[in-house]
Structures are given as structure tokens and as C-alpha cells.
Amino acid sequence: MLNIAIIAGGNSGEYDVSMKSGKLVELHLDRERYHPFFVEIQGQEWVCHLQEKKIPIDKNDFSIHVDGKKTRFDVVFNAIHGTPGEDGKLQGYFDVLGIPYTSSGVTTSALTFNKSFCKKVVASFGIHTAKSVHLLSDSPDPVGAIWEEISLPCFVKPNNGGSSVGMSKVNQPEELEPALEKAFKEDTEILVEEFIKGRELTCGVIRSGGTVTAFPVTEIISKKEFFDFEAKYHENLAEEVCPAKIPARVSDECQCISADLYKRLNCDGVVRFDYIYSNDRLFFLEVNTVPGLSEQSIVPKMAVANGWSVKELFTRMIEECVNRF
Ligand SMILES: Nc1ncnc2c1ncn2[C@@H]1O[C@H](COP(=O)(O)OP(=O)(O)O)[C@@H](O)[C@H]1O
Ligand SMILES: [Mg+2]
Incomplete structure (x- = not known):
């Protein structure tokens, strides 16, 4: 025991x-x-x-x-x-x-938790990512730096955050400064990213028994403007379709990229990769190395769609980490 x-x-x-x-x-x-x-x-x-x-x-x-x-x-x-x-x-x-x-271990966790650094590494593997600007709290002219690179609509996010806390979608120029203020309340670093119009897909990956398995791809259909905090945790504000109703070619590609990223980023345990599927391309948004495991969360549903019980998912996670050690 x-x-x-x-x-x-x-x-x-x-x-x-x-x-x-x-x-x-x-x-x-x-x-x-x-x-x-x-x-x-x-x-x-x-x-x-x-x-x-x-x-x-x-x-x-x-x-x-x-x-x-x-x-x-x-x-x-x-x-x-x-x-x-x-x-x-x-x-x-x-x-x-x-x-x-x-x-996952120290380096992988620290790298992937920093959205901007993680995007740079993922882009270096040839994966599409949204155009973005990374701002530190002492950036001399954050608004100028943003307008130079980014067009609207865009997302303003705390660079080291999660669950969409402190995040805003900016549609009009005058919304930018309040969005920056809100994000800087959560973090000393901000990521401003161009909006990618498309369908939101997410793929869970796990290493178990020495094999890397990608779970069925899930589509997130938010009733809010994006998958914000409310949509994430209120049952009726977002629909999670698992497996996603997308062409097999797209779900294969999404699973393939996710399993490859899992290995290249040296992940362990269960990890979730988020994407926007736009114009027949997958844009990497972020990776969650400790994805939600609550009743409402996506990963337990993915495991069930993969033919495992939630109990089996947790047993596999524990056994893998004991064997790895
Ligand atoms: N560049 C983008 N284009 C389109 N939608 C985005 C973009 N960035 C974020 N979103 C939306 O915002 C949500 C949260 O963003 P994400 O980067 O995953 O942060 P968090 O770590 O808070 O989940 C996403 O699930 C998606 O709905
Ligand atoms: Mg996310």
C-alpha cells in the first residue's frame, strides 16, 4: 500500500x-x-x-x-x-x-508555464503559433510596442497564468489599456497575442507503461466570446465534444503533433495541449502540465473516451511515476 x-x-x-x-x-x-x-x-x-x-x-x-x-x-x-x-x-x-x-519535471514545468518562452520553443519545432509580443512590467512603451506588431482583435494574457484569469479579448483600441492593467494585476509579465479565428481543439497526452498515448481530440465550443473563466467552470457556457467532430485527418494531425510535443518538451504525467484550428492549420496556444482533473474538466472525459476509467487514469499516472523514479 x-x-x-x-x-x-x-x-x-x-x-x-x-x-x-x-x-x-x-x-x-x-x-x-x-x-x-x-x-x-x-x-x-x-x-x-x-x-x-x-x-x-x-x-x-x-x-x-x-x-x-x-x-x-x-x-x-x-x-x-x-x-x-x-x-x-x-x-x-x-x-x-x-x-x-x-x-513533469522542473525544467519542463518552468518552461511550459511561461507562455511566451514555451511558444518560442514550440515554434522552433515548426509548429504554427499566433503572432505575439511579450512585455515585462518595466517595458518603456508597452502600448507602442503592441501597435507596432499586433493588429486587432487580440488577447491580453498574464504570461504565467491559467484558467483565463486576468485575460481579455481586445476588439477596440481603447480597450487595450484597461486589459493591460487587468493582466498586470495577475503577473509581472504580459503576453499580447493576435486573435486566431477558428475552432478550438485540445488534446491530452500521457506516458503509461513506457508508451506515449494521445487521447481523442476534444473540441471546445464556448458560448462566451472565448473560453474564459466562466465558460470553463459553468456547465452550460461551454460544450466539450469528445471525440471532436472533425475530419480524421485533422484529429490524426492534432494527436500526432501533441504526442511529438510531449516527447520533445520532455513531459511526464498527463498533459493537455490547446490549439486553434484555422484555415486548415493548427495553431498551438499553450500546454497545461497540470490540467484540470475536476468533474467538469476535460482530461477525465478524454480518458473515458479512450476506454479507461478515471480510476485507471490515476493508477496509470501513479505507476508511471513510481517506475520512472
Ligand atoms: N490567440 C488566440 N486566438 C484565439 N483564441 C484565443 C487565443 N488565445 C487565447 N484564446 C482563447 O482564450 C482561452 C484561454 O487562453 P489560454 O492561452 O489557453 O490561457 P489559459 O492558460 O488561461 O487557459 C483559450 O482557451 C481560447 O478560447
Ligand atoms: Mg488554456
Whole structure:
């Protein structure tokens, strides 16, 4: 029986989503193999939820002490979206302690969490990406730099964010400055990207039993102007069609590119690649190395469409990371 610390929470606008992901993992974990412990990490407060009590985590070795007995965890199931679970910070901590975790390693997590750096690397593999400008908080003339490169409509995003928090679609020039202000509230870096008109596709990829598998491609049809925070978490505001009703040629290409990116970016665990399909081309938007795992999330549905139960998905993630270590 392995002790599994399911880590959830985190320090971003994705806290609530992460808590839901963690709960779904706890619900579906195979109790014949694993003993789950729900560990909430928020700021300096790291606690294990144990029978209505919150037991502080000893950060020296990531353990808990209960009734004079120390409990250690064999594996970390990472369900923290955003910092510090998706950007490499906790990966570094667990590497130092020698505890295996279900997501990608430090470098891959840090690179892919930075949308701008990630796009540059992905573009170097010959994949299409939207034209964009990366701004730091001390950029002398952000608005000038944007107009020089970008035409409307465009997206203004925190460069290191998720769940569309702090993001805006800018249709009119006067909307740009408020959008920049909103994004700078979430992050010290901003990514401004040209809008690509097309259909939104996403593809989950996992390494299991040494084999890289791309799940059936899913189409996201948002009733909002784009797949914003509300559309992501309100049942009736977006439809996720899995498998997507697209020509086989397109879904094959999407799976092929995604599996290739997974390998080239050196990913581990389950990862989701987002695209816009436009004029018969796939434009890479971003990669999520800790994708949502809640009841409403896409990856559990993809696994089911692939013929796996949610329990099997989680077992495969844990077994792969134990074997990798
Ligand atoms: N360049 C773009 N063209 C068209 N739609 C976009 C573009 N960038 C983002 N979007 C829309 O915004 C959503 C969120 O953007 P994304 O970059 O995936 O950020 P997040 O990490 O917050 O999910 C996407 O799912 C898509 O609906
Ligand atoms: Mg996204």
C-alpha cells in the first residue's frame, strides 16, 4: 500500500479549481493499492486534511506527525494548477527530497508555464503559433510596442497564468489599456497575442507503461466570446465534444503533433495541449502540465473516451511515476 499525498490548492486564481481536482483524485484513487492523504498547500500553510483535522506538514521532509508517529508519503499526486505546482517550484522541492510526483519535471514545468518562452520553443519545432509580443512590467512603451506588431482583435494574457484569469479579448483600441492593467494585476509579465479565428481543439497526452498515448481530440465550443473563466467552470457556457467532430485527418494531425510535443518538451504525467484550428492549420496556444482533473474538466472525459476509467487514469499516472523514479 503506497501513501499518496494528493497536493491541491496553490497560490493563484486557480485555487478553487485545484481543490476540486484534488477531491476528484481522492474520490477515484484505487483504495486497494493506495492510501490517499489530501494535502492543501497555500502560501506557507501546508496542511494534511485528516478526519476533519488539519495536520501541519513538516516541510523538512514532507511528512506528518500524528500521535507521536511520523507518516511519510511515497508519491505526490500533483493537482495544483498554477504556481507553485505547475511552474517547477514544488517539482524542485520534491526532487531535493527524493519524492516522486505525477507531473513533469522542473525544467519542463518552468518552461511550459511561461507562455511566451514555451511558444518560442514550440515554434522552433515548426509548429504554427499566433503572432505575439511579450512585455515585462518595466517595458518603456508597452502600448507602442503592441501597435507596432499586433493588429486587432487580440488577447491580453498574464504570461504565467491559467484558467483565463486576468485575460481579455481586445476588439477596440481603447480597450487595450484597461486589459493591460487587468493582466498586470495577475503577473509581472504580459503576453499580447493576435486573435486566431477558428475552432478550438485540445488534446491530452500521457506516458503509461513506457508508451506515449494521445487521447481523442476534444473540441471546445464556448458560448462566451472565448473560453474564459466562466465558460470553463459553468456547465452550460461551454460544450466539450469528445471525440471532436472533425475530419480524421485533422484529429490524426492534432494527436500526432501533441504526442511529438510531449516527447520533445520532455513531459511526464498527463498533459493537455490547446490549439486553434484555422484555415486548415493548427495553431498551438499553450500546454497545461497540470490540467484540470475536476468533474467538469476535460482530461477525465478524454480518458473515458479512450476506454479507461478515471480510476485507471490515476493508477496509470501513479505507476508511471513510481517506475520512472
Ligand atoms: N490567440 C488566440 N486566438 C484565439 N483564441 C484565443 C487565443 N488565445 C487565447 N484564446 C482563447 O482564450 C482561452 C484561454 O487562453 P489560454 O492561452 O489557453 O490561457 P489559459 O492558460 O488561461 O487557459 C483559450 O482557451 C481560447 O478560447
Ligand atoms: Mg488554456
